Amino acid sequence: MTLSLHDVTLTYPDGDSRLTALDNVSLDVPAGSVTGVVGPSGSGKSSLLAVAATLITPDSGEVTVDGTATSGMDRAARAALRRRDLGIVFQQPNLLPSLTAVEQLEVMARISGRRRPSDRSRAERLLAAVGLADQAHRKPQQLSGGQRQRVAIARALLNDPAVLLVDEPTSALDRDRGAAIVDLLVTLTRQRSTATVLVTHDHEYLSEVDHIVEMIDGRLGTRQPIG
Ligand code: ADP
Numbered sequence: 099m100t101l102s103l104h105d106v107t108l109t110y111p112d113g114d115s116r117l118t119a120l121d122n123v124s125l126d127v128p129a130g131s132v133t134g135v136v137g138p139s140g141s142g143k144s145s146l147l148a149v150a151a152t153l154i155t156p157d158s159g160e161v162t163v164d165g166t167a168t169s170g171m172d173r174a175a176r177a178a179l180r181r182r183d184l185g186i187v188f189q190q191p192n193l194l195p196s197l198t199a200v201e202q203l204e205v206m207a208r209i210s211g212r213r214r215p216s217d218r219s220r221a222e223r224l225l226a227a228v229g230l231a232d233q234a235h236r237k238p239q240q241l242s243g244g245q246r247q248r249v250a251i252a253r254a255l256l257n258d259p260a261v262l263l264v265d266e267p268t269s270a271l272d273r274d275r276g277a278a279i280v281d282l283l284v285t286l287t288r289q290r291s292t293a294t295v296l297v298t299h300d301h302e303y304l305s306e307v308d309h310i311v312e313m314i315d316g317r318l319g320t321r322q323p324i325g
């Protein structure tokens with residue numbers, strides 16, 4: 099299994115007590131498949147992604163990425179694992195306003211310490227893969243919301259991650275553009291064999307994903323794919 103969460107519990111401080119955001123959550127995501135996570139706002143979806151991304155350490159349980167258990171890792175080891183194995187797309191694309199699309203990717207290549215002469219052509223190929231071949235030299239304000247999300251997806255794929263974690267990429271998009279982003283994520287998952295987790299509150303987009311799980315009050319249940 100490329101991504102596994104086993105019996106993960108996460109609490110946050112809440113006044114004098116603690117709020118349970120993830121309650122004994124287990125999830126297995128094989129390579130080349132998309133798991134959709136649905137559920138109401140506040141149910142724990144973003145917390146689930148943050149734990150899978152090793153950005154938050156849970157109170158208990160284990161997160162395994164590409165065969166490596168992460169619970170014993172220190173900060174530096176987790177950061178290295180993220181750079182090597184994880185692609186993360188947040189709800190907001192978080193692009194740098196002064197950089198063109200292709201430069202957003204090049205900067206990421208530089209930050210991750212793997213600068214290579216081929217960075218530019220790799221970045222251009224990835225932008226083409228997300229349908230932005232003609233927009234590579236545009237800055238964020240010259241791109242639509244959907245195009246910006248595509249840049250963020252291309253950037254997340256830069257290091258060929260084993261795991262792709264995507265948080266509500268369609269929340270700021272209209273229906274057609276949202277559906278196109280989900281289509282793209284399914285296609286990329288198949289092509290690149292990533293284990294993909296796609297959080298969304300829009301059930302209607304999920305007809306093509308492989309599995310759907312539903313988060314309610316920090317607990318995971320199974321749902322039948324719609325389609
Ligand atoms: P979702 O993404 O499904 O909207 P979240 O994972 O963001 O849900 O939040 C789950 C619960 O945890 C909510 O009750 C939220 O208020 C709480 N929560 C999220 N992040 C924090 C935090 N950093 N500190 C305290 N409580 C938090």
Ligand code: MG
Binds near residue numbers: 143144145
């Ligand atoms: Mg959220």
